[in-house]
Amino acid sequence: MVDKNRFFFQHYGLNEQDLERHLQAALSAGGDYADLYFEYLSSTSLMVDESMVKSASQGISAGCGVRVISGERTGYAYTDDLSPERILHAARTAALIASGPAKTPVVGFQEKPARSLYPITLPSVDAEITAKVELVMRADKAARAYDSRIKEVRASYSDELRNILVVGSDGTFAEDSQPLARMNVSCIAKTDSGTSARGSSGGGGRVALDFFFGEKTPEYFAKESARQAILQLDAREAPAGEMEVVLGPGWPGVLLHEAIGHGLEADFNRKQTSAFAGLIGKRVASDKCTIVDNGTMPWRRGSLNVDDEGQPTQNTMLIEKGILKGYLSDKLSAKLMGMSDTGNGRRESYEHIPMPRMTNTYMLAGEDDPGDIIRSVKHGVYAVNFGGGQVDITNGKFVFSASEAYMIEDGQITAPIKGATLIGNGPDVLTRVSMVGNDLKLDEGVGTCGKDGQAVPVGVGIPTIKIDRLTVGGTAKKDVGGFMQ
Amino acid sequence: MQYGQRATAFQIADSRLQIETGSLLNLRFKIANLKSPMQTELATKNQELKTDLRDLAQDIVRRAMAGGATAAECVVREGDEFSTLVRLGQVETLKESGSKAVGVRVFNGQRAASTYSSDFSREGLDRMLKSALELSKITSEDPFAGIPEPSQLGSLSGDLDLYSADVYSLPGEERIDYARRAEKAALEVDPRIKNSDGGSFDAATGHKIFANSHGFVGEYRRSYCSIAAVPIAQTESGAMQRDYWFSVARSLGRLDSPENVGRIAAQRTLRRLGARRVKTMQVPIVFDPMVASSILDHIFEGINGDSVYRGASFLAGKLGQKIAGDQVTVIDDGTMPGGFGTSPFDGEGIPTRRTVVIENGVLKSYLMNTYTAKKLGLQTTANAARGLAGTPGIGPGNYFLQAGRKTPEQIIFEIRDGLYVTEFLGHGANLVTGDYSRGASGLWISGGELAYPVEEITVAGNLKEMFLNISEIGSDLVFRGAMACPTIRIDGLIVGGE
Numbered sequence: 001m002v003d004k005n006r007f008f009f010q011h012y013g014l015n016e017q018d019l020e021r022h023l024q025a026a027l028s029a030g031g032d033y034a035d036l037y038f039e040y041l042s043s044t045s046l047m048v049d050e051s052m053v054k055s056a057s058q059g060i061s062a063g064c065g066v067r068v069i070s071g072e073r074t075g076y077a078y079t080d081d082l083s084p085e086r087i088l089h090a091a092r093t094a095a096l097i098a099s100g101p102a103k104t105p106v107v108g109f110q111e112k113p114a115r116s117l118y119p120i121t122l123p124s125v126d127a128e129i130t131a132k133v134e135l136v137m138r139a140d141k142a143a144r145a146y147d148s149r150i151k152e153v154r155a156s157y158s159d160e161l162r163n164i165l166v167v168g169s170d171g172t173f174a175e176d177s178q179p180l181a182r183m184n185v186s187c188i189a190k191t192d193s194g195t196s197a198r199g200s201s202g203g204g205g206r207v208a209l210d211f212f213f214g215e216k217t218p219e220y221f222a223k224e225s226a227r228q229a230i231l232q233l234d235a236r237e238a239p240a241g242e243m244e245v246v247l248g249p250g251w252p253g254v255l256l257h258e259a260i261g262h263g264l265e266a267d268f269n270r271k272q273t274s275a276f277a278g279l280i281g282k283r284v285a286s287d288k289c290t291i292v293d294n295g296t297m298p299w300r301r302g303s304l305n306v307d308d309e310g311q312p313t314q315n316t317m318l319i320e321k322g323i324l325k326g327y328l329s330d331k332l333s334a335k336l337m338g339m340s341d342t343g344n345g346r347r348e349s350y351e352h353i354p355m356p357r358m359t360n361t362y363m364l365a366g367e368d369d370p371g372d373i374i375r376s377v378k379h380g381v382y383a384v385n386f387g388g389g390q391v392d393i394t395n396g397k398f399v400f401s402a403s404e405a406y407m408i409e410d411g412q413i414t415a416p417i418k419g420a421t422l423i424g425n426g427p428d429v430l431t432r433v434s435m436v437g438n439d440l441k442l443d444e445g446v447g448t449c450g451k452d453g454q455a456v457p458v459g460v461g462i463p464t465i466k467i468d469r470l471t472v473g474g475t476a477k478k479d480v481g482g483f484m485q
Numbered sequence: 486m487q488y489g490q491r492a493t494a495f496q497i498a499d500s501r502l503q504i505e506t507g508s509l510l511n512l513r514f515k516i517a518n519l520k521s522p523m524q525t526e527l528a529t530k531n532q533e534l535k536t537d538l539r540d541l542a543q544d545i546v547r548r549a550m551a552g553g554a555t556a557a558e559c560v561v562r563e564g565d566e567f568s569t570l571v572r573l574g575q576v577e578t579l580k581e582s583g584s585k586a587v588g589v590r591v592f593n594g595q596r597a598a599s600t601y602s603s604d605f606s607r608e609g610l611d612r613m614l615k616s617a618l619e620l621s622k623i624t625s626e627d628p629f630a631g632i633p634e635p636s637q638l639g640s641l642s643g644d645l646d647l648y649s650a651d652v653y654s655l656p657g658e659e660r661i662d663y664a665r666r667a668e669k670a671a672l673e674v675d676p677r678i679k680n681s682d683g684g685s686f687d688a689a690t691g692h693k694i695f696a697n698s699h700g701f702v703g704e705y706r707r708s709y710c711s712i713a714a715v716p717i718a719q720t721e722s723g724a725m726q727r728d729y730w731f732s733v734a735r736s737l738g739r740l741d742s743p744e745n746v747g748r749i750a751a752q753r754t755l756r757r758l759g760a761r762r763v764k765t766m767q768v769p770i771v772f773d774p775m776v777a778s779s780i781l782d783h784i785f786e787g788i789n790g791d792s793v794y795r796g797a798s799f800l801a802g803k804l805g806q807k808i809a810g811d812q813v814t815v816i817d818d819g820t821m822p823g824g825f826g827t828s829p830f831d832g833e834g835i836p837t838r839r840t841v842v843i844e845n846g847v848l849k850s851y852l853m854n855t856y857t858a859k860k861l862g863l864q865t866t867a868n869a870a871r872g873l874a875g876t877p878g879i880g881p882g883n884y885f886l887q888a889g890r891k892t893p894e895q896i897i898f899e900i901r902d903g904l905y906v907t908e909f910l911g912h913g914a915n916l917v918t919g920d921y922s923r924g925a926s927g928l929w930i931s932g933g934e935l936a937y938p939v940e941e942i943t944v945a946g947n948l949k950e951m952f953l954n955i956s957e958i959g960s961d962l963v964f965r966g967a968m969a970c971p972t973i974r975i976d977g978l979i980v981g982g983e
Binding site for chain 1: 572575576577578579580581582584585586588597598599600601602603604609612613616617619620621623624625626627630657680682717724725726727757760765795796797799873874875876908910911912913915917918920921922923924926940941942943944945946947979980981982983
């Protein structure tokens with residue numbers, strides 16, 4: 001039995017009988033499982049440009065998605081009108097995927113005890129707009145004050161509150177209220193001689209507005225963004241070819257996300273389309289590497305109390321001391337593969353079908369001193385910040401672009417380099433990890449992951465690591481050798 | 486393109502997103518648009534189209550003005566989508582739905598703010614208007630803010646051939662059959678094609694209404710349908726490759742046959758099997774049309790008014806200067822009948838037009854909306870693009886590089902050693918500095934022929950030089966979206982490998 005103050009019950013007059021009736025309609029042509037996903041999303045965004053608050057927006061979108069699973073088939077329909085008639089219509093549309101005698105949903109919903117990873121009394125979407133204006137204006141001021149060569153600054157603040165309700169024909173009943181907030185500062189630095197460079201920084205999480213007035217201030221993000229832009233003014237061309245690569249702690253964990261994470265999403269492995277298919281129990285990384293996907297970290301951008309199928313999230317071991325241990329699953333893949341549901345079923349909105357997605361993916365700390373790692377490199381690249389990356393999960397090839405990187409020469413960090421891209425092969429890049437630092441760091445809370453056109457917020461993390469051999473794509477011609485044409 | 490999207494992408498929302506508005510929500514709309522770039526709106530017989538939503542949009546503008554706004558704009562969008570994916574002969578997903586939303590932008594003198602809602606109840610719309618009016622009190626006075634002059638507003642007349650109801654005319658089973666046939670054709674090409682990410686059929690229609698306080702109101706519909714196939718081939722050693730092909734059209738009758746789509750997808754996949762790496766070297770590079778359009782996209786990013794007035798592009802201030810190879814002529818034309826980038830008016834209610842962006846390598850015009858044109862002391866090129874909320878951005882019409890005379894085969898034939906790129910991975914282009922470095926795969930050119938597949942390499946250079954070094958342009962210009970580019974050759978790039 002379900003009680004307490006239900007958002008959708010209160011605001012849309014839903015009740016359990018309605019929900020059961022809709023699920024019944026969804027299973028009216030058979031099928032193994034049906035669920036309803038209700039979403040009510042409110043959001044705010046502000047941007048300062050040229051020291052003016054040029055735009056401010058707020059908005060609300062709400063809807064319900066109905067899914068019916070029959071074997072490996074999924075039927076899906078949604079409505080932005082939450083009246084019983086429209087939901088029922090969507091349920092009947094989704095039901096078209098199945099063709100058989102009607103099934104009956106389990107009677108009586110069961111709500112599992114859920115965590116409270118983001119216990120916020122006043123969600124930031126409901127906070128005073130003037131406080132948010134102060135944040136972006138302060139960021140603008142701090143970035144410009146950092147260095148007179150900072151000529152352009154854009155600072156933005158955005159937040160949202162997503163109320164969800166998931167009910168399933170197996171009795172699933174889960175509700176959550178998911179806050180998300182983030183600041184971003186981007187800068188362009190210009191010298192009198194005409195050299196330009198850009199910098200960007202940001203962060204946040206499932207936090208209240210006071211996070212930006214205490215833990216991570218606008219000045220913090222502004223200085224980091226300005227620092228990167230100024231640094232890049234003097235960057236030299238990156239080398240090209242294979243060499244030793246050291247990744248700094250934190251955001252460079254995007255390597256794990258691309259090289260490993262996507263390849264371990266259960267849907268790709270169920271369909272045998274991932275380069276990691278069939279490798280459970282096999283070595284896919286050096287024994288220094290232990291990697292998890294952890295949706296249960298308080299306040300983090302990638303965390304969730306329950307996933308978008310109503311399943312509580314968990315801390316899932318992906319790679320333990322180099323051995324592949326498990327995949328990330330949603331309900332459908334868990335059932336078809338006979339594995340447990342790891343609580344990774346996520347979707348962008350009520351308009352989308354859920355699928356296995358990452359939450360916060362990171363490598364556990366090792367024992368090496370980060371300084372020793374740098375000192376061990378004769379000629380290589382030290383990459384500390386990245387723009388973004390991409391992977392082709394079938395052949396395993398991944399790419400990511402360094403936005404802040406340096407040369408390492410004879411164990412010393414020397415000049416900053418620009419425009420370096422790192423490229424490799426997912427199933428073997430981590431076998432070449434020879435050192436793992438004791439300095440695990442999670443990213444600041446800026447990651448958005450796209451898969452099949454659906455964007456979801458995620459986190460990444462990594463300690464300082466050394467990869468013995470990785471291809472760097474730069475433009476410095478001295479490394480090109482005798483192949484000039 | 487998105488049909489390759491099962492390759493997954495990860496990126497921090499960078500400055501480009503902030504340009505769009507910086508909000509989480511707009512990220513949603515952006516991604517949704519990416520998924521089927523042409524589905525959002527497309528129109529026809531504008532004069533005849535008069536719906537209730539037109540009254541709604543005008544009413545919202547009136548109420549915003551009555552509430553104290555000095556100017557106001559309203560956008561209403563509604564759309565329907567259908568998609569099905571068949572994998573290994575079985576239906577895997579079937580999706581059918583529709584939704585609508587409304588957004589309002591109000592001005593309080595030189596201050597602007599916007600709100601949107603998917604709730605069309607009286608209460609929902611009241612709340613939307615009230616918050617917009619309140620928000621417009623806290624934004625800054627921007628001397629350049631405002632809506633276009635009344636004299637600028639208008640809509641192209643005549644049938645732009647953007648909407649065809651036939652995209653939904655197929656019965657459910659036949660739609661599924663289109664997807665099934667595309668996949669089947671791919672699977673039958675070669676025994677090495679053992680797996681598949683499926684065949685798909687998608688259809689969508691969109692309806693957009695725009696009104697502002699100068700009395701402008703316009704609306705149009707657009708339709709879209711596509712067939713795609715994503716086969717996976719495997720060598721005896723177990724190494725897998727995947728590629729895709731698709732056909733997209735505004736009407737069902739103009740789609741390629743599912744069999745053709747499947748066969749081409751299979752050929753594109755098979756030619757990747759046994760890919761090798763290459764040594765780091767500098768060679769001429771030929772970009773196939775699909776990847777060449779990304780170079781054209783970088784030019785767009787560099788010449789759009791927003792990047793230009795901020796100095797966020799190395800092309801800022803280069804009007805009248807040589808920025809690309811002699812043969813390079815780039816056009817933006819929002820008026821082409823049936824085009825994927827066509828609309829009767831832009832996101833601010835200004836009739837679309839044809840703009841010569843680059844002529845024989847010389848930069849002739851930036852692409853702008855009203856705001857960025859004012860900032861630059863120029864006239865808008867009617868390239869305002871807008872979502873439901875936020876400041877209008879800048880989007881292309883039908884934006885293309887004019888075709889040359891040589892066939893792709895001729896261009897390849899002239900190269901002794903070189904790289905033919907068929908896919909890029911990652912996001913390594915920096916328009917501020919021009920630094921360019923991306924992951925790539927494709928085919929090695931040896932003795933004027935495509936010799937063997939290559940992968941896990943990078944292509945790096947600087948866009949400033951790359952644009953100037955476009956030395957050959959193919960005759961193969963085909964529109965598969967709003968941006969189109971024929972095969973091109975660029976010299977001087979570094980291929981990074983072993």
